[in-house]
Amino acid sequence: MNAPIDISTVTLKTERLILRPWRETDLQDLYDYASVDGVGQMAGWTPHKNQEESRQILEHFIEGKHVFALEHQGKVIGSLGIEEYNEEHYPELADVSGREIGYVLSEDYWGQGLMPEAVKAVIRYLFDTVKLDFILVGHFDWNRQSARVIEKCGFQYIKSCPYETRYGTVENSEESILYRSHYTE
Numbered sequence: 001m002n003a004p005i006d007i008s009t010v011t012l013k014t015e016r017l018i019l020r021p022w023r024e025t026d027l028q029d030l031y032d033y034a035s036v037d038g039v040g041q042m043a044g045w046t047p048h049k050n051q052e053e054s055r056q057i058l059e060h061f062i063e064g065k066h067v068f069a070l071e072h073q074g075k076v077i078g079s080l081g082i083e084e085y086n087e088e089h090y091p092e093l094a095d096v097s098g099r100e101i102g103y104v105l106s107e108d109y110w111g112q113g114l115m116p117e118a119v120k121a122v123i124r125y126l127f128d129t130v131k132l133d134f135i136l137v138g139h140f141d142w143n144r145q146s147a148r149v150i151e152k153c154g155f156q157y158i159k160s161c162p163y164e165t166r167y168g169t170v171e172n173s174e175e176s177i178l179y180r181s182h183y184t185e
Contacts, residue, residue, distance in 0.1 A: 001087065001093070001094055001095075001096070001097055001098075002084045002085060002087065002097075002098070002099060003097035003098060003099055003130065003132055005065070005066045005082045005099060005130070006065045006066070007021060007065055007066060007067075007068060007082065008021050008065040009021070010068075010125070012068070012121045012122065012124075012125055013121075014117045014118065014120075014121045015117065016072060016114060016117060017070055017071065017072055017114060017117060017118055017121070018070075018071040018072075019068040019069070019070055019071075019080065019118060019121055019122065020068060020069055020071060021062070021065070021068070021069065022058055022061040022062050022067065022068075022069045022076075022079075023062075023069070024058065024062070026058060026069055026076045027051060027054060027055055027058055028051075029075055029076035029077070030048075030054045030057065030058055030076060030079075031048055031050075031051050031054040032106070033076075033077060033078065033104075033105075033106035033107070033108075034047065034048040034054055034057070034104075035047050035048045035049075035054070036106070036107050038107060039104060039105075039106065039107050042104065042140070042143050042145070042146065043102060043103070043104045044140075044163060044165035044166055044171065045165070045166040046166065061079070061081075066081060066082045066083065067079050067080070067081040067082070068080045068081075068082075068118075068122065070105070070114070070118050072109065072114065077105060077106040077108070077109050077114070078103065078104050078105035078106055078109070078114075078115070078118075079103065079104055080101060080102075080103040080118050080119065080122055081101065081102045081103070082099045082100075082101055082122070082126065083099060083100045083101065083102050084099065084100070085098065085099060085100035085136050086161070089161050089175075090136070093134065096133035096134060097131075097132050097133050097134075098132050098133055098134035098135060098136060099126065099132060099135060099136070100135070100136040100137060100138070101119065101122060101135055101136070101137050102137070102138075103115055103118065103119065103146075103149075110145065111145075115149045116149050116152040116153055119137075119149060119153045120153055120185075123135060123153060123154075123178065123183065124185065127180045127183050131180075132180060133179065133180050133181075134177055134178065134179045134180065135155075135177070135178050136175060136176070136177050137150055137153075137155055137175075137176050137177075137178075138161070138163065138173040138174060138175045138176070139173065139174055140163070140171045140172065140173060140174075141160070141171075141172045141173075141174050142171075147174070150176050153178070154178055154182075154183070154184070155176035155177060155178045156176055156177060156178070156182075157174060157175070157176050158175050158176060158177050159175050160172050160173065160174055160175065161173050161175055
């Protein structure tokens with residue numbers, strides 16, 4: 001079952017990143033990476049057309065209280081959301097608590113190991129503080145970069161599921177899981 005999440009007062013620090021709640025002052029940073037062609041498509045959404053679109057997403061992040069801003073050297077370079085998973089796809093998880101994570105990173109920072117660093121910090125938080133029993137994560141079968149993050153963080157493949165993108169296509173999502181009982185740092 002989906003566990004309640006509220007990260008509005010949570011800040012996590014890693015060697016190179018600060019994971020924190022979004023602020024209204026992050027609008028320009030969000031637009032800077034979310035408007036780049038090729039970034040959003042990796043997560044199922046189209047590039048932001050203007051700052052107003054980014055403002056609406058930013059308000060959603062702030063109000064939803066479940067998406068971290070990834071700050072690197074004073075600039076927000078991505079996000080990591082602790083999302084509700086589709087419980088219909090996972091009836092076997094009905095008696096345990098969990099969530100699904102999703103993430104996006106500015107193209108300027110790809111290949112530097114920042115996303116595995118952020119994901120590992122959120123895994124620790126969700127297992128050690130929130131006490132979730134499991135965490136799910138998915139990636140489009142063609143997205144090798146996300147597949148590598150998932151592998152580096154210890155998730156295990158469980159199944160493929162259809163995923164409807166925000167731009168009207170249906171992609172094959174490779175779903176993976178990490179159980180707290182199997183988690184080692």
